[in-house]
Amino acid sequence: MHFCRAMISIGGDPQQVYYADQYAPISWPEVQMIQFIHGSDSVDRVEPFVRVPFSPREERQRLVMKYGEDKVAEVFPRSGPVDMEAPEATLARGLEWKNPITQEAEVTEGEAPLVAKSVKNPRTGRFEPVAAEA
Numbered sequence: 001m002h003f004c005r006a007m008i009s010i011g012g013d014p015q016q017v018y019y020a021d022q023y024a025p026i027s028w029p030e031v032q033m034i035q036f037i038h039g040s041d042s043v044d045r046v047e048p049f050v051r052v053p054f055s056p057r058e059e060r061q062r063l064v065m066k067y068g069e070d071k072v073a074e075v076f077p078r079s080g081p082v083d084m085e086a087p088e089a090t091l092a093r094g095l096e097w098k099n100p101i102t103q104e105a106e107v108t109e110g111e112a113p114l115v116a117k118s119v120k121n122p123r124t125g126r127f128e129p130v131a132a133e134a
Contacts, residue, residue, distance in 0.1 A: 001059055001084040002028040002048035002091075003100070012039030022049060022097035029059050029081035033067055036075045048089035050097060050108045056080030062101070 003025040010016040020026045026034065031043050054062075060080030064072045095108040 001052055001054040002086050002089055003050050003052065003097070004028060004031065004086070005045075005047045005049060006031065007044045008034055008038065009042045009044070010038060012042045022095055025049070025097065025100065027054075027059060027062075027100075028084060028086050029056075029076070030063060030066075032081065033063055033072065033075055037067070037071065046086070048086040049092040049095055050106075051085065051091060052099065052101065054084070054101065056082070056084060059084065 004020070004027070005022055006020045006026055008018045008020060008026075010018060028048060031046060034043050057080045060072060060076055060078075063076070092108045097106055097108060098104070099106050
């Protein structure tokens, strides 16, 4: 599963933005939860930066602890999210981050320094990361 940095517009309001950085990252499936709660345009500049081993069921349970069973059940089936990783993500190397699963500080072992942006998928209406050249 990928963890990401992202800009989140609270309630879809571009004047109230929260930056989920590498010390408080969101998971790739969590992007869908936030879009459900705050609106389809609420998540921007999604930057996947690390991959961690985690099953869909485990991620669903983590999201239930954070957002509640009712909200999670509306977005994901009982088995959890299907898409656990961002397509074509370039993962960061040597980036210090806090793993929300273990609550430990770690350093990424990715492929290269991350430079990314997100674009809105016209088919789904959701923002998806697109790797950019450094």
